[in-house]
Amino acid sequence: MNFDNDNSRKKKWGLLVTGVVGGTLVALYAVATPFITPALRKICLPFVPATSTQIENVLKMLQCRNGSLVDIGSGDGRIVIAAAKEGFRAVGYELNPWLVWYSRYCAWREGVHHDAKFYISDLWKVRFSQYTNVVIFGVPQLMPQLEKKLEDELEHDARVIACRFPFPHWMPDYTTAEIPNRSYHFFVLKMLVDTEKGRLTLFNMCLHDVQQDTGIRNQLTQSGFYNLS
Structure with missing residues (x-):
């Protein structure tokens, strides 16, 4: 009789452990998949x-x-x-549902959920004609x-702020830079004139690490930027 009870307990524990392990793996898969699948896309x-x-x-x-x-890939x-928070009607498009749900929670927590909206969407399926300001990392x-x-x-009259990497063909007509915190990091900000559609303003923001690079400092100074030390 005791032998049968021991077997019954072992089976129950085995089923419980199997259920816990299986549930954990399913949860990990559900959470990790949206972060892993972008790496499998043609453009990650x-x-x-x-x-x-x-x-x-x-x-x-x-x-x-x-x-x-609009923030593309928010x-x-x-x-x-x-x-x-600065008064814009701001929208973010993001493929990862976990990040979208988290963003919605953060917007609610910060009290701007009426002006900050987030959607799960592929950027290629979105038309951006309704937006006057665009941010892309x-x-x-x-x-x-x-x-x-x-x-x-x-x-x-749209303004595009491209961070980290430039657009390949849009040629800028304005460049400025700043060296924050005396660390010799600078941002290059460029503005584009599109002659076919009128004026399209592009700020192409790229971060460069030029610590102690006197050549870069001299080029900036010669271009009219001062107080770089």
Whole structure:
């Protein structure tokens, strides 16, 4: 009799352990899949959170602007939430559902959920003609196709802020730089004139590490930028 009871307990424990392990694996798969599958796409746009410095510089490029803003590949929603706090009607498009749900929670927590919206969507399925301000933290292989899409869809007074990597064909007509915190990091910010559609403003923001690079410092100084030390 005791032998039968022991076997019954072992079976129950075995089923319990199997259920716990199986449930854990399913949960891990559900959470990890949205983060892993982008790497399997032809164009991978990985999730890299924007730093506070990057957010500050994006907001600087939006000074004296208003209206609607879209963050293409909004990640955890930092840019969209920051823009909403500045009065923009901000929208983020992101493929990862976990990041979208987290972004919605953060927007609610920050009290800007009415002006910060997040949607699960492929950027190629979205029309951007309704937006007057565009932010993109892209990758090199994405920029040529995105350049064509934005050129076809944006209005003439749109402003595009491209962070980390430039667009391949849009030629800038304005460049400025800053060296924050005496660390010799600088941002190059470029503005584009599109002669076919009117004026399309592009701020191409690239971060370069030039610590102690006197050659870069001399070039900036000769271009009219001072107080770089």
